[in-house]
Amino acid sequence: MELNPNKFSEHAVIAIEDIQLQTALDRGTSNADGRRRIAFAELDDPYGLRQQGRGAKLRALADLPDLLEQMERSVTASGGHVLWASDAAEARQHVLDICRKKGLTRGVKSKSMATEEIELLPTLIANGIKMVETDLGEYIVQVNESHPSHIVMPVMHMTKEQVRDLFMDKLGMPPTNEAADMTAFARKLLREEFLNADFGMSGGNFMIAETGTVVIVTNEGNGRLSTGMPPVHIAVVGIEKIVPTWEDFATLVQLLPRSGTGQRMTVYVNAFGGPARTNEPDGPEEFYLILLDNGRSDIYATEYTEALACIRCGACLNTCPVYNAVGGHSYGSVYSGPIGAVITPLLKGKENAVPLPFASSLCGACKQACPVDINIPDMLLKLRHDLEGEQDAIWQIGLKAWQFGNQHPLLFEVGGKAASAATRALAGLMGSDHIEALPPPLNGWTDYRDFPTFAPESFREWYRKNRGTDA
Ligand code: SF4
Structure with missing residues (x-):
């Protein structure tokens, strides 16, 4: 599927009709949201912890420039190299330069x-560099030549049945229906890659400025092997991931x-901030940290700054009725769901x-x-306001008509009566109490649901009749 946020509607229509996708989404989102x-229910004060987390992120954002410089000093003092990337192309070039x-x-x-965001893999492949994804979900996506559809759960x-068929078809896996067998099969292949890399x-889930440490939280152990075994380690981390202290x-x-x-803690929490020290038997000989901006400083200090507080947990995706219905690929962006609907226009340009x-x-x-209690609905409303002129003509005419009607009470009342009479007459012609099909361009509604008739009596009329005064 082509990654194009402006094709959301076309992709959503296909996604809604895809039975296997709907099964996968039902299972995946309800399990994750339930967990x-x-x-959170087992915490004494879940709201208090969320506000504490929000405070930590907002304080970090307020000091962002200073903290990033502190991070650079700390990593450099530990023998690592820090590179700044203002955009995706510069970040990719840094990686290529190190490789060369x-x-x-x-x-x-x-x-x-972050590496998905900068589309690193195609660049590496085009330059003759092999790169293997080692997170199981990302590995499946790579074998399938697809894109992740969720921030935390890429597949x-x-x-499970689709993964089985993919592994059998592309990797020659012996037939099995057991997820554990599929995982063991992939693990065996990946071990070889770790040994030969x-x-x-x-990436990095957090950067801790006071000690120059990058932290990743994982469940599969692949993070530790990817960052600790090969002689060179390159981390690409968005600048907003920084916090001041370990606290x-x-x-x-x-x-x-x-x-x-839904875990109290992930199985692995890896912290690194430089090459292996002389008394350490494990770890890379060289460590590079690429600090990725790629549009983040344009968001900084705008009314959307709060979007940078996101810790990429995916909870808003799992609970969102729209994501649940259309899945991640429909958004046409690495970042999907409610937070993707906010940061994709901000990072890629609203018109895109x-x-x-x-x-x-x-x-x-x-x-x-x-x-971290990010006010996503508020930012979505602000973005809608910013995008007023970008909507298609029919939508804009409809909104203008609605606005005009709302500003002229008599017209609103007459329009309401006309709509009530027309919709009930149309439903009557169809022998029903609702409208099953409207002509273009209104068929966008009735292609997927019935259109109810307007009530015979408006609220204003009811109020007048029952309260003896105007509403
Ligand atoms: S915005 Fe969404 S992904 Fe980001 S922290 Fe909040 S719930 Fe998690």
Whole structure:
């Protein structure tokens, strides 16, 4: 599927009719959302912890420039190299330059949304560098030559049966229906890659400025192998991932696993900040940290700054009725769901992601689920306002007509009566109490649901009759 946020509607229509996708989404999102609720219910003060986490992220954002410089000093003091990337092209070039300088040709990578965002893999392949994804979900996506559809669970869009068929078809896996067998099969192949890699790559869930440490939280152990085994380690991390202290990290690391996978803590928490020291038997000989901006500083200090507080837990995706119905690929972006609908237009340019802020019922479930209480519905509304001139002509004419009608009470009343009479007459012609099909361009509604008739009596009329005064 082509990654194009402006094709959201076309992709959503296909996704809704895809039975296997719907099965996968039902299972995946309800399991994850259910586990999150249980994990938070056992806390004494879940709201207090969320506010503490929000405070930690907002304080970090307020000091962002200073903290990043502190991070650079700390990593450099530990013998690592820090490179700044203002955009995706510069980040990719840094990786290529390191590979060329060191003669690196075989890499392994742990899960990283930042490297997805900069579309690193196609660049590496085009330059003759092999890179293998080692997170099981990302590995499946790579074998399938597809894209992740969820921030935390990259193959949320696939059923176990589809993964089985893929592995049998592309990798020659012996027939099995057991997920454990499929995992063991992939693990065996990946072991070889770890052993033969001359460099490893990762993202970072957090950066801790006071000690210059990058932390990743994982469940599969591949993160530790990717960052610790090969002689060179390159981490690409978005600049917004920084927090000042370990104390702030201690708050946030209680929130991320609970929100993402419903765990109190992930199986592995890896911390690194430079090459192996002389008394350390394990770890890379060289460590590079690429600090990725790629549009983040354009969001900084705008009315959307709060979007940078996101810790990429995926909870808002799992609870969102729109994501649940259409899946991640429909958004046409690495970042999907409610937070994707906010940050994709901000990172890619609003005109390049016009439908996304409208892909929400504004029910508020995302804000309630968010461990750092980001006001996503509010930002979606602001983006809709910013995008007023970008909507298609029919939509704009409809909104203008609605606005005009609302400003002229008599016209509104007459229009309401006309709509009531017309819709009931049309339903009567169809021999029904509702309208099953409307002509273009209104068929966008009736293609998927019935159109109810307007009430015979408006609220204003009812109020006048029952209260003796105007509403
Ligand atoms: S916006 Fe909140 S809920 Fe959504 S991914 Fe980010 S931190 Fe998680």
